[in-house]
Structures are given as C-alpha cells and as structure tokens.
Amino acid sequence: xxxxxxxxxxxxxxxxxxxxxxxxxxxxxxxxxxxxxxxxxxxxxxxxxxxxxxxxxxxxxxxxxxxxxxxxxx
Amino acid sequence: xxxxxxxxxxxxxxxxxxxxxxxxxxxxxxxxxxxxxxxxxxxxxxxxxxxxxxxxxxxxxxxxxxxxxxxxxxxxxxxxxxxxxxxxxxxxxxxxxxxxxxxxxxxxxxxxxxxxxxxxxxxxxxxxxxxxxxxxxxxxxxxxxxxxxxxxxxxxxxxxxxxxxxxxxxxxxxxxxxxxxxxxxxxxxxxxxxxxxxxxxxxxxxx
Numbered sequence: 490x491x492x493x494x495x496x497x498x499x500x501x502x503x504x505x506x507x508x509x510x511x512x513x514x515x516x517x518x519x520x521x522x523x524x525x526x527x528x529x530x531x532x533x534x535x536x537x538x539x540x541x542x543x544x545x546x547x548x549x550x551x552x553x554x555x556x557x558x559x560x561x562x563x
Numbered sequence: 564x565x566x567x568x569x570x571x572x573x574x575x576x577x578x579x580x581x582x583x584x585x586x587x588x589x590x591x592x593x594x595x596x597x598x599x600x601x602x603x604x605x606x607x608x609x610x611x612x613x614x615x616x617x618x619x620x621x622x623x624x625x626x627x628x629x630x631x632x633x634x635x636x637x638x639x640x641x642x643x644x645x646x647x648x649x650x651x652x653x654x655x656x657x658x659x660x661x662x663x664x665x666x667x668x669x670x671x672x673x674x675x676x677x678x679x680x681x682x683x684x685x686x687x688x689x690x691x692x693x694x695x696x697x698x699x700x701x702x703x704x705x706x707x708x709x710x711x712x713x714x715x716x717x718x719x720x721x722x723x724x725x726x727x728x729x730x731x732x733x734x735x736x737x738x739x740x741x742x743x744x745x746x747x748x749x750x751x752x753x754x755x756x757x758x759x760x761x762x763x764x765x766x767x768x769x770x
Binding site: 495496498499500501503508509510513514516517518520521542543544545548549552553555556557559560 | 726
C-alpha cells in the first residue's frame with residue numbers, strides 16, 4: 490500500500506532551488522544565526538526547504554548545530 | 564574522544580587564519596586538532612549505523628576524515644568571508660567528511676539496485692486493496708508518471724534515494740557521481756513527476 494509518507498518522500502515538497510553545494514556554502518552562517526535567535530530562514534532563504542528535501546545535508550546541519558551548541562555551553 | 568575545545572578570542576582567530584594562509588606548521592597542526600574533534604564527534608553520532616565497526620575502525624575513519632577535511636579547508640581558505648566564526652566554518656568540512664565515510668562504510672557490502680526498471684517491483688508503489696478510489700487513481704498517476712515522464716536515470720536515482728533509503732553519498736559512489744549532481748537529478752525528477760500529476764489534475768498548479 491502506498492502511504493502518504495511514501496508519496497511525500499517520492500514527490501518532495503517542491504520549490505527549493507538550493508542544491509547541496511549551495512547548502513554547504515551557507516550552512517555555518519545559518520547555524521550561527523539560528524543559535525543567535527536571528528531570522529535565519531529569512532536571511533538564508535531556501536535552506537530550510539533544502540534540508541527538508543536532502544537527508545544527508547539535514548544530518549550534517551543537525552551535527553553542526555549540536556557541535557556549536559556544545560562548544561558554546563563549555 | 565574529547566570534544567571540548569578551548570575558547571579562542573577573535574583576535575587570536577584572525578591571527579590563526581593569517582598563519583594558515585602562510586602555511587604555518589603550528590597553525591596547520593591546530594587546525595588538524597580542531598577538525599579531528601569535529602570528525603570524532605560526527606563518527607560517534609553515526610556509529611549506530613555501522614555497529615560492525617570496532618572502536619579502532621571508527622577512530623581510523625575519524626582520522627581519515629580530519630586529514631581530508633584539513634586539505635579541503637586549506638584549499639578553500641579564501642572562501643572564508645567571516646560570515647561565521649572560523650571554527651564553525653571549518654567544522655562543517657570535518658562533519659561532511661566524517662558523515663560521508665561512515666555512511667559508505669555502513670553500506671559496504673550491501674546491494675544497491677541500479678536497474679532503472681526495478682521501480683515497478685517496489686511494493687511501496689503498489690495500490691493497496693483498501694485504498695479509496697481517489698487514492699488508487701493518484702497512485703496510478705504516480706506510476707504512470709514514473710514510467711512516462713522520467714528518464715531511466717531519474718527513475719533510478721529517485722527510487723534509490725526516496726524509496727530504498729540509499730544514502731546519497733553511497734549512491735554517488737556506486738554511480739561514480741557526486742552528491743550535488745544526484746541531488747539535481749532528484750530535484751528534476753520530482754519536478755517532472757509533480758508536473759505530470761498537475762497536468763493530470765491530481766495536484767494544484769501552485770503545489
């Protein structure tokens with residue numbers, strides 16, 4: 490049976506034009522803006538959509554955020 | 564594996580980056596130490612996906628990732644514009660290298676279906692017996708789009724990444740490609756499939 494989740498993974502959400510290379514270029518800035526409480530999604534448009542569409546980039550985003558948070562807490 | 568990192572003042576960071584540009588041996592050693600901490604951090608986060616790897620093998624992956632990341636950082640030093648802290652900018656190289664290496668090791672020896680026509684046998688794309696008529700028609704249109712709107716390469720990449728759960732770095736290795744090229748193929752395949760569904764009246768034009 491084809492579930493809604495399967496269809497969503499297959500079709501994506503549409504829209505984003507940010508690719509993996511562009512994501513990598515701005516990821517550090519995006520993470521620091523987020524952790525500073527700034528409007529990261531407005532200042533780095535399209536990145537959130539890419540992270541939703543690319544599991545590998547999303548994992549690395551989560552790791553970078555976690556690592557920077559850890560450093561800031563020390 | 565110690566992930567703590569002593570705080571570095573902004574002035575010291577500027578000096579460090581200048582010394583890296585001058586290829587100072589001490590500065591490069593400090594960079595390697597920084598990247599190794601990040602690589603170990605990432606390897607530990609991903610270790611559950613490769614339970615067969617020993618602690619020594621994980622440490623070797625972290626060391627390889629840190630070395631490769633150091634090469635990348637030094638090669639791309641002029642790309643650093645100060646839009647984030649240098650440490651944050653450098654970390655992402657180590658995280659990318661470490662994550663990629665762990666994903667590939669975790670999938671070493673696992674089969675990846677590289678037949679563009681194998682999608683037709685994917686159970687996830689079979690209409691279920693209890694599906695509503697509307698849902699069954701949508702699934703049929705998806706299958707129709709898979710068959711008619713996509714190139715064989717797009718079908719292969721789309722199914723491997725979204726239905727078979729193959730990590731993009733693993734697929735890139737098997738196809739002798741790279742993450743960005745496969746992401747573009749995935750993006751184009753999704754766009755074509757959505758356009759097909761829109762043309763068939765199953766998706767709104769703005770979706």
